[in-house]
Structures are given as C-alpha cells and as structure tokens.
Amino acid sequence: AQSVTQLGSHVSVSEGALVLLRCNYSSSVPPYLFWYVQYPNQGLQLLLKYTTGATLVKGINGFEAEFKKSETSFHLTKPSAHMSDAAEYFCAVKGTGGFKTIFGAGTRLFVKA
C-alpha cells in the first residue's frame, strides 16, 4: 500500500524567495513519485516525476525535486518564487506495476509581493 504526507497545508513566501514544499511517502514497492500543480477551478498538471535513475529531477517552471530513499521524501523546491507560482501543489505516489496513484492532501502556496 502507498500513502503520501504533505507537511503544511499552506505555505507563504515572498516573491524571489526559496520555495520548499515537503512530501513524505510510504510504499511497499519501489515507487514512482510525482508533483502536480492545480490552478483554481482547473485540473491538475504534471510538474515533474521520478521513476528511476537520477534522484534529482527537474520539471517545468523552474521546479525540481529530489528523491531520498533513506528519508522516504520527495520535497519540491524552486530557488526564486514568482507570483505566477501561487497555486495548490500535490505530491503523489504510484507503486511500480500498479494502476493507482495516491495523492497527498495538497499544499497551497501563497506568494507575496
């Protein structure tokens, strides 16, 4: 079984500051890990994913995440926040060979001018 915990339902940063959104997962099999972004009243869009290989994954809009197996973490970062980054972010896990993707509760990112 898989599960995802996102630490902090709301995160607020100033424009230009570092963005750090935390995600921890549990999985009984090697996981595939994802970060999705959701803008108001829209569906989710993939930001980045980890499947195998390099543990530092780069995504769209300057985001990246690092898979740390020993810590069962997949935290999302961006060096410099932009106003357009304000949205809700979801971490998700899928077991290899399975069909189900399990999502965390989401973290809403606020960016202050």
Next chain:
Amino acid sequence: SQTIHQWPATLVQPVGSPLSLECTVEGTSNPNLYWYRQAAGRGLQLLFYSVGIGQISSEVPQNLSASRPQDRQFILSSKKLLLSDSGFYLCAWSPGTPTSGELFFGEGSRLTVL
C-alpha cells in the same frame, strides 16, 4: 496529440436527484481511466479506475458508480445524490501499457448538491 474532455463543467442538483458525469479521451487507445473527487480543502480521493471496457474497480464504498461503455469513455453516475456528494470531480487517463503512470487530467466538474 491526446486530449481529455469532461462535462458538464458545473452542475447544481437537488438531493435525491440522479447524476451523470461524462469523460472522453481522444488521440489514444486502451487508456487507463480514473475518477477522483476533490472536496474543499482536501486532497484527491480515488473513486474508480478502469483498465478496459467494462472493467471497473471501486476504491470507496459510496453512493456512486462508474461505467466504461467504450474504450475511451468513462461515466460517473448516481441514482440518488446526497449532500456529501458535493465536490470537484476529476477524470484522468494514463497510457495503458506499462509506464510511469503519470496522469493527464480533465478540467473537472464542480457538483453542488443542495
């Protein structure tokens, strides 16, 4: 390219009325199809998924059902809506062949039950 369409976008229904939300995918074949529900302030809850025509897996016992009458069509239904059925419903697909399984989402259907 692949696209996913979901409708209606917004729906207001009285308690006890029926529900039908439709989702179609274009530009691919044999997709895996999913229905998720997003309640206010909460994450996404997987409701149903389907790996083929007529094959439906239910994740949560509830007032809803799903059907897949065609390869690229996925329907979410209810015979009698409850207040607790209110939420944002998202249809998604992923490639049917073994892949990393990233999901491609529709724009969502917001259901308000009064």
